Amino acid sequence: MNICDLGKIQGDMLLFGGIYSNLAALNAFIMAAQEYSIPPENCICTGDIVAFCADAAACVDKMCDFACPVIAGNCEVQLANDAQDCGCGYSEGSECSILSDGWYSHAIRQINDTHKQWMSNLPDRITFVHNAKRYGVVHGAASDISRFIWPVVTDEVILSEIALLEAQIGKVDVVIAGHTGIPMSRNIGTKSWINTGAIGMPSNNGRSLTGYGYLNENSIKIIDLPYDINASVQAMEQAGLTQGYEKTLSTGYWPSQDNLPVELHR
Numbered sequence: 001m002n003i004c005d006l007g008k009i010q011g012d013m014l015l016f017g018g019i020y021s022n023l024a025a026l027n028a029f030i031m032a033a034q035e036y037s038i039p040p041e042n043c044i045c046t047g048d049i050v051a052f053c054a055d056a057a058a059c060v061d062k063m064c065d066f067a068c069p070v071i072a073g074n075c076e077v078q079l080a081n082d083a084q085d086c087g088c089g090y091s092e093g094s095e096c097s098i099l100s101d102g103w104y105s106h107a108i109r110q111i112n113d114t115h116k117q118w119m120s121n122l123p124d125r126i127t128f129v130h131n132a133k134r135y136g137v138v139h140g141a142a143s144d145i146s147r148f149i150w151p152v153v154t155d156e157v158i159l160s161e162i163a164l165l166e167a168q169i170g171k172v173d174v175v176i177a178g179h180t181g182i183p184m185s186r187n188i189g190t191k192s193w194i195n196t197g198a199i200g201m202p203s204n205n206g207r208s209l210t211g212y213g214y215l216n217e218n219s220i221k222i223i224d225l226p227y228d229i230n231a232s233v234q235a236m237e238q239a240g241l242t243q244g245y246e247k248t249l250s251t252g253y254w255p256s257q258d259n260l261p262v263e264l265h266r
């Protein structure tokens, strides 16, 4: 396991992930970081740079230039290994599985060997200390990069994932996770599990805005990310990515609900 220890980080931080090949959203996020005067080394990405939208290669190039700490998402692991699917473990024939065939094939065509090399060197875990708390960053969960820790899972599930992560990287106070695309924050005793959602796709709540986490010395807040949605929709339409995710950017609802726990269906 590739673990990246960033040591102590001073100052405010941005926590983000789920770029999902949405270049306009990534550009807006980087501009927001610059407006806050938060340097790239204080921005932590939870992975899935590539997924549903049109600009896989441009987003990887942009992230290489931005050079913030980033862990591998399942999409990066799969692409780096020349796998034929996104590795989410969707059931065969499910709507999510059929939809992923479209965008994943598109991403494969854009990604070159330099991108794959960069992806294969991404760490699996990041740790850092901020304001006397130790953080551990995972993509899906400690047990499986593609495990979905939805906002409705039990405390027991989360505590077992935290215990496993601590066996991998040592004691943590806070876990930062991605993968689900839905923000959540759960405090259990002295431990916290936080997911800041995705910047590249709305969180199935009927709002087109996406978001990221802003961590200061007191708390973490989810901040809306306005960006040029039309530019991303047009890029998807031009690329033939019209299976439904292009509408999600405007409607805020995912094209398929079958991967979600029933409580989270629209």
Ligand SMILES: [Fe+2]
Residues within 6 Å of the ligand: 048, 073, 074, 075, 139, 146, 178, 179, 180
């Ligand atoms: Fe993921």
